[in-house]
Amino acid sequence: MSAEAAARPGASAGAARRIRAVLLVWVAALAATDLAIKALAEALLSSGATIDLGLINLRLLYNTGVAFSLGAGLAPWIIVAATGLIIAGLTWYALSSAPSMTGVSRAGAALLLGGAAGNFIDRLDGRGVVDYLHTGWFATFNLADAFVTAGVALFILGTILSQRTRDRD
Template sequence: MIKIILPILIILFDQLTKFIVERYLYFKQIAVIDNILLLTYVQNRGGAWGIFNNIPFLFIVLVPIVVVGLFWYMSKSKNRLEIISVCMIIGGALGNYIDRLIRGYVVDFIDFRIWPVFNVADIFVVVGGILLILSAILVKKDGK
């Protein structure tokens, strides 16, 4: 059940934050912590750091393939950390995928000034990826 519910909750949370940002922060900037953390509305038409800006269809095609692969991978797993990690990646990936389908771009808004602007979905993808690597290391360590 968690394999379906967790990605859905992540998608809903991500889309809610983007709705609020588009409604109240459209092309504006708010300093949360002066010169450290800002909320900055950005339309990202590419991937991370704006790469593949000129080929948005790449994400439209690849994301569903990757998500199906992740669901398959998760269906084989009995490791709770691995399952949660993959759910986080799927939820984040689909949150940004929905943006691309509906808006034609991804809404980014978390701005640390020294790093490209990102969003909640990106956080889940990155943290999920880190936890998945950690899970693999722990499983390998326990297997020795």
């Protein structure tokens, strides 16, 4: 049974479990990829080196806050607790609604949760999130941040496309 068929009312419980399992595998793979690249960035850039790649530079920075360093002055446990609760809520929503999502929305959910999980795990050591992509005109960020941004965009796009399809039917 295809994922689209499983999303229809009356889809089997087994198909819904498979969709949720695949989503979780993608989340884990994306988080692992992010964490591996962060470890590589730390190994290459911990001496203070900057690698110029043209439009973007690789430069190591630790962000103790959240997006754009908001909350950087807060105790690390507050950031961990708040982001953990947000991620738990997003995970619950994504898993409960994954069988009825479009493929685009599920891809967005996987990217969003994979990036969020990568940054959350990275934050647990108390040093902050490893950021290494630096443009000079925008905040320094990492692959997980790109996953989250692309994930939100795909999730919204999938939701809009799904709604347009339902409106035509």
